[in-house]
Amino acid sequence: MVVIAASFFHVRPLRGQGPLDQVRKTELENLVRQDCGSCHGMTMKGGLGRSLLPERLREADRDGLAAIILDGIPGTPMPPWRGLLTEAEAAWIAGRLQEGLAK
Amino acid sequence: MKRRAFLGGVAGLACGTAAAAAKKASACEGVEAALSGTGDLGLIVERADGSILVVNTSRPQVVSKVENLGDLSHASAVFSRDQRFAYLFGRDGGLSKVDLVSARIETRVIQAGNSIGGAISDDGTIIAVANYEPGGVRLFDAETLAPLTEIAAEYAPGVRSKTVGIADVPGRRFVFSLYDAGEIWIADCANPSKPAVQRLKNIGRLPYDGLVTPSGRHYFAGLFGEDGLAHVDLWAPEPEARKILVGYGKGEEKLPVYKMPHLRGWAQAGDRLLLPAIGRHEVLVADSRTLDEAGRIQVHGQPVFIVARPDGRHAWVIFAHPRNDTVQVIDTVALRVIHEMRPGPAVLHMEFTPRGHQVWISVRDADRVDVYDTQTFAKVAELPARKPSGIFFTARAQRIGM
Numbered sequence: 157m158v159v160i161a162a163s164f165f166h167v168r169p170l171r172g173q174g175p176l177d178q179v180r181k182t183e184l185e186n187l188v189r190q191d192c193g194s195c196h197g198m199t200m201k202g203g204l205g206r207s208l209l210p211e212r213l214r215e216a217d218r219d220g221l222a223a224i225i226l227d228g229i230p231g232t233p234m235p236p237w238r239g240l241l242t243e244a245e246a247a248w249i250a251g252r253l254q255e256g257l258a259k
Numbered sequence: 260m261k262r263r264a265f266l267g268g269v270a271g272l273a274c275g276t277a278a279a280a281a282k283k284a285s286a287c288e289g290v291e292a293a294l295s296g297t298g299d300l301g302l303i304v305e306r307a308d309g310s311i312l313v314v315n316t317s318r319p320q321v322v323s324k325v326e327n328l329g330d331l332s333h334a335s336a337v338f339s340r341d342q343r344f345a346y347l348f349g350r351d352g353g354l355s356k357v358d359l360v361s362a363r364i365e366t367r368v369i370q371a372g373n374s375i376g377g378a379i380s381d382d383g384t385i386i387a388v389a390n391y392e393p394g395g396v397r398l399f400d401a402e403t404l405a406p407l408t409e410i411a412a413e414y415a416p417g418v419r420s421k422t423v424g425i426a427d428v429p430g431r432r433f434v435f436s437l438y439d440a441g442e443i444w445i446a447d448c449a450n451p452s453k454p455a456v457q458r459l460k461n462i463g464r465l466p467y468d469g470l471v472t473p474s475g476r477h478y479f480a481g482l483f484g485e486d487g488l489a490h491v492d493l494w495a496p497e498p499e500a501r502k503i504l505v506g507y508g509k510g511e512e513k514l515p516v517y518k519m520p521h522l523r524g525w526a527q528a529g530d531r532l533l534l535p536a537i538g539r540h541e542v543l544v545a546d547s548r549t550l551d552e553a554g555r556i557q558v559h560g561q562p563v564f565i566v567a568r569p570d571g572r573h574a575w576v577i578f579a580h581p582r583n584d585t586v587q588v589i590d591t592v593a594l595r596v597i598h599e600m601r602p603g604p605a606v607l608h609m610e611f612t613p614r615g616h617q618v619w620i621s622v623r624d625a626d627r628v629d630v631y632d633t634q635t636f637a638k639v640a641e642l643p644a645r646k647p648s649g650i651f652f653t654a655r656a657q658r659i660g661m
Contacts, residue, residue: 189307197332198330204519237515
């Protein structure tokens with residue numbers, strides 16, 4: 157279950173599982189702000205966890221970010237969200253972080 | 260900031276009285292509210308809006324609202340000794356001094372890039388803020404919020420640590436932990452422009468929060484990087500850190516932690532301490548003299564707050580996402596759960612009235628604060644609030660380590 161950090165970029169490409177509906181997107185947006193926000197700051201500017209603002213993440217590999225979200229970073233407080241989020245949802249969140257959440 | 264229309268009539272009266280007594284017109288100007296005590300006031304943080312609601316816990320009701328306080332995610336508050344002013348610590352490094360009576364922001368400074376919380380010295384003259392960015396603790400004059408000095412958490416040349424778990428202890432001192440360095444620092448601020456800092460090293464990996472017992476004697480830091488907590492006896496002639504409850508989770512797989520526990524609203528009941536286990540659905544029980552493990556209580560989820568009712572007879576527990584719709588009550592003598600309720604989505608914080616007859620609970624995603632009777636567990640009031648998080652009552656002003 158635990159994936160070591162070095163393997164993030166070797167995991168198989170994440171594939172969507174059908175489009176997310178608007179209701180779920182709103183829930184996810186709330187989750188990112190509130191629950192990711194408890195460690196990363198509600199505006200994603202960083203807290204115990206690093207900043208997740210577009211200027212830091214824009215250039216990052218989206219699948220890599222989605223993999224971090226799903227599997228966490230062992231040895232740090234970044235938890236794995238697999239089980240609470242599907243791969244498609246993690247990929248969507250990664251994309252939203254790269255673009256920047258709406259104000 | 261804003262005039263409160265509903266206070267208008269009474270305010271005039273109070274103002275007249277004050278003016279007559281003081282025999283000068285200016286005594287009138289700041290007086291908008293009816294003459295009232297502040298011992299039963301408090302505040303609710305509306306984290307998404309950057310506002311607070313000033314509340315009265317005797318009625319219970321919302322008295323006024325103060326806006327424009329910045330990013331209040333993870334905000335906390337301490338109070339002046341006269342219980343009139345709240346000092347609010349925002350995530351965005353904002354430090355605001357709010358007059359609860361007039362519902363005005365007295366002073367507000369952006370003192371850092373990213374901060375986690377703060378404390379007020381035992382004599383009420385120094386505000387200390389623990390910052391993530393730049394890592395360290397900054398001290399301010401409680402009257403004016405003028406900066407006094409900074410204790411940079413530089414644990415290696417040029418490298419600073421995020422600071423967490425700051426607490427006031429007697430003797431104008433503050434204790435805090437260095438998340439990245441695994442250290443606990445004790446800062447004696449008798450001379451606030453030149454604090455004397457004692458460094459305790461190798462306390463354990465990734466301390467994420469800390470607390471001090473109501474006597475100011477024991478400081479604990481929770482460790483994320485290992486099973487156990489760091490403990491410092493501040494009454495020792497040479498304080499040192501030692502690990503307690505070591506290996507409480509040995510051989511068992513940890514669950515993912517979706518929210519860091521908070522130690523501050525901590526629980527001491529007679530000769531027992533109740534502390535959150537990291538990554539488990541358990542409350543750890545320690546003997547408060549030996550600090551050895553004295554049991555575990557299985558609970559609904561991973562505890563985020565375990566708060567003793569002020570008399571210590573019960574402890575109320577709330578949990579991390581995604582099991583955060585539930586509250587459980589523990590009997591601290593029998594050491595078992597005796598009551599459970601489900602206030603609603605995203606229960607974030609609890610605060611007891613000073614002697615514990617009621618408890619206020621914020622239910623973030625229901626945009627509501629619920630008030631419960633702690634004897635019958637019946638709900639006695641619901642107050643609307645937008646995305647409420649922390650609740651803080653002015654009685655904290657009179658307690659060590661709050």
